[in-house]
Amino acid sequence: MEINFQGKTALVTGAGKGIGRTTAIELTKCGAQVIALSRTQADLDSLKAEHPTMRVVHCDLANWDEARSTISNLGAIDLLVNNAAIAVCEPCLIAKPDDFDSMMNVNVKAVLNVSQVVAAGMAERGGGSIVNISSQASMAALAEHVIYAASKGALDSMTKVMALELGPKNVRVNAVNPTVITTAMSMAGWSDPQKQKWMKDRIPLGRFGDPVEVAYPIIFLLSDKASMINGVLLPIDGGFTAC
Numbered sequence: 001m002e003i004n005f006q007g008k009t010a011l012v013t014g015a016g017k018g019i020g021r022t023t024a025i026e027l028t029k030c031g032a033q034v035i036a037l038s039r040t041q042a043d044l045d046s047l048k049a050e051h052p053t054m055r056v057v058h059c060d061l062a063n064w065d066e067a068r069s070t071i072s073n074l075g076a077i078d079l080l081v082n083n084a085a086i087a088v089c090e091p092c093l094i095a096k097p098d099d100f101d102s103m104m105n106v107n108v109k110a111v112l113n114v115s116q117v118v119a120a121g122m123a124e125r126g127g128g129s130i131v132n133i134s135s136q137a138s139m140a141a142l143a144e145h146v147i148y149a150a151s152k153g154a155l156d157s158m159t160k161v162m163a164l165e166l167g168p169k170n171v172r173v174n175a176v177n178p179t180v181i182t183t184a185m186s187m188a189g190w191s192d193p194q195k196q197k198w199m200k201d202r203i204p205l206g207r208f209g210d211p212v213e214v215a216y217p218i219i220f221l222l223s224d225k226a227s228m229i230n231g232v233l234l235p236i237d238g239g240f241t242a243c
């Protein structure tokens with residue numbers, strides 16, 4: 001099975017680091033014209049230096065108006081990966097209102113903002129495909145993930161409603177729900193060897209994932225090979241949620 005995105009334009013948010021960066025690179029290898037959006041210019045500069053055909057866009061998705069205007073000026077987009085997110089881990093009894101607002105703003109509200117602009121264009125041009133990057137944290141209780149988990153639970157619900165409303169316009173919307181993947185974000189919360197052991201003991205495959213193990217399922221869901229898949233929340237968790 002070969003996936004070829006020649007002639008397609010893909011927007012990846014949060015493409016500066018981690019899963020987003022790897023997905024942007026893998027999409028380029030599949031022939032897509034990739035627009036890599038992120039908020040740290042140095043990450044975008046290094047991405048552009050490594051992959052000169054990639055178009056890089058500096059934008060802070062936390063700002064609704066700035067993001068909307070930036071996305072509106074990108075031109076036609078066929079494939080969208082809503083990947084950008086932030087994670088602050090705190091016990092539920094001391095979780096802070098500012099952290100609630102910032103995580104909901106980037107992890108949920110910004111996805112709605114970007115998707116509204118991009119999906120409207122997809123529908124006008126006859127179709128498209130969107131993948132939202134959710135988390136295992138929306139499907140299973142993880143200590144100190146109270147706000148992050150709530151934000152990803154909201155993203156799962158948003159994915160299903162978008163799939164319902166946009167399906168008739170030939171725009172498919174799906175989500176992937178990874179377990180711990182070795183990136184800057186996860187290493188901030190999972191560097192403690194005891195915590196790592198607790199989690200790995202509950203993953204039947206016995207290990208954390210690599211970003212490319214998320215990028216490939218994203219690419220499959222984006223592609224026509226997944227043409228009848230709409231509204232799914234796909235665990236990428238080595239079996240964690242099966243147990």
Ligand code: NAP
Pocket residue numbers: 013014015016017018019020037038039040043059060061062082083084085086087106133134135136177178179180181182183184185186
């Ligand atoms: P990461 O290494 O922290 O990378 C996230 C990227 O998103 C960074 O380039 C970051 O830019 C960008 N970003 C964050 N806020 C942004 C904003 N307001 N505007 C524009 N860009 C922004 O994270 P990751 O581990 O690759 O995670 C990617 C996705 O997978 C997220 O949705 C995350 O919730 C999800 N996920 C991750 C794991 C995991 O274990 N890693 C597990 C499950 C789900 P800056 O660096 O400049 O902030």
